[in-house]
Amino acid sequence: MLKPLRWLLPHPALTLLMAAVWMLLQPEFSAGMAVFGLILGIVIPIGTARWWPDRPERISLGRALLYCLLVIWDIVVANVQVAWIVLTKPNAKMRPAWVVIPLDLREPEAISILAGTITLTPGTVSADLSNDGRSLLVHALDAPDPDAVRDDIKQRYERRLREIFL
Amino acid sequence: MIEIAATLAIAAFLFIGLAFTLVAAIGLLKLADPMTRLHAPTKAGTLGTGAFLMASMIHSFTFTTGALHEVLIMAFLFVTAPVSANFISRVNIHKRTCDTPPPPGNGATWSTLDVPEEDREYREQAG
Numbered sequence: 001m002l003k004p005l006r007w008l009l010p011h012p013a014l015t016l017l018m019a020a021v022w023m024l025l026q027p028e029f030s031a032g033m034a035v036f037g038l039i040l041g042i043v044i045p046i047g048t049a050r051w052w053p054d055r056p057e058r059i060s061l062g063r064a065l066l067y068c069l070l071v072i073w074d075i076v077v078a079n080v081q082v083a084w085i086v087l088t089k090p091n092a093k094m095r096p097a098w099v100v101i102p103l104d105l106r107e108p109e110a111i112s113i114l115a116g117t118i119t120l121t122p123g124t125v126s127a128d129l130s131n132d133g134r135s136l137l138v139h140a141l142d143a144p145d146p147d148a149v150r151d152d153i154k155q156r157y158e159r160r161l162r163e164i165f166l
Numbered sequence: 167m168i169e170i171a172a173t174l175a176i177a178a179f180l181f182i183g184l185a186f187t188l189v190a191a192i193g194l195l196k197l198a199d200p201m202t203r204l205h206a207p208t209k210a211g212t213l214g215t216g217a218f219l220m221a222s223m224i225h226s227f228t229f230t231t232g233a234l235h236e237v238l239i240m241a242f243l244f245v246t247a248p249v250s251a252n253f254i255s256r257v258n259i260h261k262r263t264c265d266t267p268p269p270p271g272n273g274a275t276w277s278t279l280d281v282p283e284e285d286r287e288y289r290e291q292a293g
Binding site: 021024025027028075076078079082083086087091094096098100102115116118119120123125126127128129130131132134135137139141 | 185186189192193196197198199201202204205206208209212213216231233234235237238244245247248249251252255256258259265267268270271272274275276277278280
């Protein structure tokens with residue numbers, strides 16, 4: 001009973017997401033388009049299943065939602081901070097720095113989300129990943145104390161991501 | 167009454183978007199080297215565009231039937247903006263147009279610098 005269901009829906013969350021995106025793309029809601037979105041949401045995960053063999057199985061949705069809210073808030077704060085730095089601080093006084101973040105996360109999906117979060121938030125851009133996948137290179141716009149930036153990112157984002165990817 | 171409030175909210179969001187987009191442009195002109203210049207558009211771009219889309223959503227919900235396309239634009243923008251920023255910084259590292267980053271430790275190197283010799287020749291030709 002469970003096996004054909006698993007074959008038909010290898011990734012139920014992706015199915016729902018595809019259907020939702022399809023319906024948002026339509027100019028107005030109609031039942032036909034909802035059905036077509038569901039069909040797409042079933043066919044595409046089956047067709048692409050072989051390209052995500054080791055995807056994380058269990059994700060804490062509530063924590064993921066809280067994480068999104070935290071990131072959105074941080075983006076707003078970050079924008080104001082960066083705007084302030086750009087407008088008021090002379091270039092000579094700026095302290096750009098490379099920050100190396102040793103990663104405790106192992107899942108590629110989690111590392112991608114962390115890298116994306118770092119780029120979207122306070123004065124930092126994630127620049128590169130080491131070839132063994134254990135460190136992330138981050139460029140900070142104005143960091144008099146690079147170690148503090150590293151600890152902040154590890155505490156604020158990486159710890160929460162580890163709680164999301166169980 | 168609601169329409170007046172909505173109009174005010176739209177104006178406020180448009181102004182916020184305008185301010186942050188302007189700061190992004192100023193940053194792009196003002197900052198000194200390629201890596202720091204990268205910071206201005208990636209940050210201010212997201213909130214600037216976000217505020218414009220917010221204004222657009224409020225407008226469509228108060229004055230027409232309402233549409234949620236903006237949510238999709240936001241989602242795609244947030245997924246793609248870090249990727250393009252990441253590629254630009256990789257190009258900077260690869261072409262040595264910024265300080266060479268410190269090594270990650272444990273004998274590893276950054277994957278951008280982990281290239282065979284023939285690719286490095288291409289770098290000098292291009293540079």
